[in-house]
Amino acid sequence: MSDAGSTVPGSTAISGDTVEEGQSLDVRLAGDPGQVDPADVVAADAAAREFVARHEQAAHRPQGEEIGRALVVVVDDEAAHGEDQRLLGPLVGELLAEAGFHVDAAVVVSGDEVEIRNALNTAVIGGVDLVVSVGGVGVGARDVTPEATEPLLDRRLRGIEEAIRSSGLAAGATDGGLSRGLAGISGQTLVVNLANSRAAVRDGMATAAPLAKYVIESISEF
Incomplete structure (x- = not known):
């Protein structure tokens, strides 16, 4: 059985159930760390943040806010x-x-x-x-x-x-x-x-x- 933090080769893992304000997402790219481009990590982090923000926006819209x-x-x-x-x-x-x-x-x-x-x-x-x-x-x-x-x-x-x-x-x-x-x-x-x-x-x-x-x-x- 794999560890909770393990990943499938070539995949991206995002750990943590919640993200507090100012906290970075733990994004790990599987494979040889020496072959990981730091720009890919930044892009994956940004994409994950955008996904979370987009899908939480509707749930947290203040009552009466215009659609x-x-x-x-x-x-x-x-x-x-x-x-x-x-x-x-x-x-x-x-x-x-x-x-x-x-x-x-x-x-x-x-x-x-x-x-x-x-x-x-x-x-x-x-x-x-x-x-x-x-x-x-x-x-x-x-x-x-x-x-x-x-x-x-x-x-x-x-x-x-x-x-x-x-x-x-x-x-x-x-x-x-x-x-x-x-x-x-x-x-x-x-x-x-x-x-x-x-x-x-x-x-x-x-x-x-x-x-x-x-x-x-x-x-x-x-």
Whole structure:
């Protein structure tokens, strides 16, 4: 049986369960000590410190600290849905703030595919961490938010999409449950489509916000 401090040839060993402030990590490179480049030791120590700091950051984030920047895009389609969706922008902003996001703005666009895509793309280019769109995810002729969103996404996050739909149906928010809304990553930004009723917004945000935190933290690691 090997000693606790032994290493496999060619591997790097990091000893110690915890690292106190000002204390160096014990990094040992296996093999012939005469062939170890001191620069490799320094690099390994730095990499280990970065790993520990990155993965402890989320666990030790003070309560109320902002997670990132967010922007709301409200697709205004009063004629089709009979509800002034401009009123939903402040609601989404309030829920985002409660979840720990700084809301840059809530913008209103028409139910036009190009206009929706431009608004989403502008937010992505602007470097926000999360974009939440509201409206245009149903089955009507003017419901084109998913079509506007999909070309911008580098990766679909179907788990978030299905979680929002499932929770919407369970909560009785029919439009949320039947939503065609998408969720995915565009560059370094998470994009989420929600339906346009207050019930769907509240339920969708309750479901999406915790998942959004995890996604944003994961994106920021790379």
